[in-house]
Amino acid sequence: GAGVSQSPSNKVTEKGKDVELRCDPISGHTALYWYRQRLGQGLEFLIYFQGNSAPDKSGLPSDRFSAERTGESVSTLTIQRTQQEDSAVYLCASSLGEPQHFGDGTRLSIL
Amino acid sequence: QKEVEQNSGPLSVPEGAIASLNCTYSDRGSQSFFWYRQYSGKSPELIMSIYSNGDKEDGRFTAQLNKASQYVSLLIRDSQPSDSATYLCAVNTLMDSSYKLIFGSGTRLLVRP
Numbered sequence: 001g002a003g004v005s006q007s008p009s010n011k012v013t014e015k016g017k018d019v020e021l022r023c024d025p026i027s028g029h030t031a032l033y034w035y036r037q038r039l040g041q042g043l044e045f046l047i048y049f050q051g052n053s054a055p056d057k058s059g060l061p062s063d064r065f066s067a068e069r070t071g072e073s074v075s076t077l078t079i080q081r082t083q084q085e086d087s088a089v090y091l092c093a094s095s096l097g098e099p100q101h102f103g104d105g106t107r108l109s110i111l
Numbered sequence: 112q113k114e115v116e117q118n119s120g121p122l123s124v125p126e127g128a129i130a131s132l133n134c135t136y137s138d139r140g141s142q143s144f145f146w147y148r149q150y151s152g153k154s155p156e157l158i159m160s161i162y163s164n165g166d167k168e169d170g171r172f173t174a175q176l177n178k179a180s181q182y183v184s185l186l187i188r189d190s191q192p193s194d195s196a197t198y199l200c201a202v203n204t205l206m207d208s209s210y211k212l213i214f215g216s217g218t219r220l221l222v223r224p
Contacts, residue, residue: 033212035214041216042199042214042215042216042217043155043199043214045211045212045213048209048211056209056211058206059211091154091155098143098145098160098203099143099145099157099160100145100157100212101157102147102154102155102156103154104153104154105154
């Protein structure tokens with residue numbers, strides 16, 4: 001596709017459940033980023049993948065959060081045992097160098 | 112803690128006026144600076160990037176960078192109601208041995224018809 005694609009666009013789940021969010025970057029983009037944006041707040045960096053290098057996980061808020069990327073393609077962000085404070089929009093971005101281009105995000109709501 | 116600071120606003124300007132959005136950053140070594148526009152409920156959209164001191168113009172938008180004073184600004188000329196959005200400043204910052212794009216919390220702009 002032409003842009004970064006994220007799915008699902010909306011996810012509502014019960015507290016304690018696991019969720020998996022998907023990001024399909026722009027073809028050819030070697031870098032992929034995940035951010036979290038709480039309502040009315042700025043973007044909070046979570047994790048960064050660059051090619052085949054070890055990911056930069058320094059922004060993951062707890063061990064309930066993990067992410068994987070297959071080569072230079074799709075990435076999944078997994079949140080285990082979801083808590084209400086995990087409610088936010090999760091944004092994925094990709095780039096070839098600079099700048100970053102964002103997907104439309106997944107709006108996650110924890111009941 | 113390396114930071115990017117923006118006034119949250121809202122900044123309210125009448126249609127046709129110049130809107131001036133400001134951003135300061137703490138990492139003196141930063142080299143890349145970006146402005147993103149984010150409409151409510153939508154994802155950020157890149158509108159300007161700037162790498163060198165001075166002004167960079169693109170249509171109604173002008174980005175200004177002053178590395179000595181560590182600020183970057185965005186001017187929007189002939190503001191339109193459709194410019195009403197949150198504007199995010201982002202700065203490429205060296206953290207934990209790698210560069211990360213650090214975002215400010217955004218300035219909400221309201222353009223009054």
